[in-house]
Amino acid sequence: QSALTQPASVSGSPGQSITISCTGTSSDVGGYNYVSWYQQHPGKAPKLMIYEVSNRPSGVSNRFSGSKSGNTASLTISGLQAEDEADYYCSSYTSSSTLRWVFGGGTKLTVL
Amino acid sequence: EVQLVESGGGLVQPGRSLRLSCAASGFTFDDYAMHWVRQAPGKGLEWVSGISWNSGSIGYADSVKGRFTISRDNAKNSLYLQMNSLRAEDTALYYCAKESTRSAAFDIWGQGTMVTVSS
Numbered sequence: 434q435s436a437l438t439q440p441a442s443v444s445g446s447p448g449q450s451i452t453i454s455c456t457g458t459s460s461d462v463g464g465y466n467y468v469s470w471y472q473q474h475p476g477k478a479p480k481l482m483i484y485e486v487s488n489r490p491s492g493v494s495n496r497f498s499g500s501k502s503g504n505t506a507s508l509t510i511s512g513l514q515a516e517d518e519a520d521y522y523c524s525s526y527t528s529s530s531t532l533r534w535v536f537g538g539g540t541k542l543t544v545l
Numbered sequence: 546e547v548q549l550v551e552s553g554g555g556l557v558q559p560g561r562s563l564r565l566s567c568a569a570s571g572f573t574f575d576d577y578a579m580h581w582v583r584q585a586p587g588k589g590l591e592w593v594s595g596i597s598w599n600s601g602s603i604g605y606a607d608s609v610k611g612r613f614t615i616s617r618d619n620a621k622n623s624l625y626l627q628m629n630s631l632r633a634e635d636t637a638l639y640y641c642a643k644e645s646t647r648s649a650a651f652d653i654w655g656q657g658t659m660v661t662v663s664s
Contacts, residue, residue, distance in 0.1 A: 436589070467649035471590070478640060478657060479590065484650035522590050526649040533604045534580070534649070539589040
């Protein structure tokens, strides 16, 4: 039950776009369209930003978008803003006879 | 207001037990699967356990299987995590999370309860 692989850190300037990758296997990311992304600010609980690979919950800015190709999912944030600086985690349902999920190791986004 | 409030955390010695609770409000609790997710100090998120709406399907991370037991009481709108044989590596902030319908995503999170395992 290995964690999904994310870059430890990414950075960008205000107004720019960045992409965070999330690599798994055919048993998780590649096998299901159940990839989700979470934003976590320091000392706060995670917040759902993307579900089912590319869907945004109500209230989440359309600057956030998700996609998937093979075993790798991606989160893109366009028009970077200072408040986007946070940790981002991907998650996927995995194949199993029982309920099972896996998270990525997290990516620290710095807005320069 | 949709809300999840965890309780039951604290300082416990290695090998001892602790029971976490999560009180849900603002939504129809028995319509949704529920989960526990933990975060060790300065580390990332780790899925711990999940339970379907009717307790018919349950899963555990390999790291806690055989030691932790998840349960729910729909009449009390509550989720539980019984943690036995606790280890230092179980030290973490434990979040209760609601699973969004059929999307396998966690759309509502509590603020967490801290568990510290130390002698």
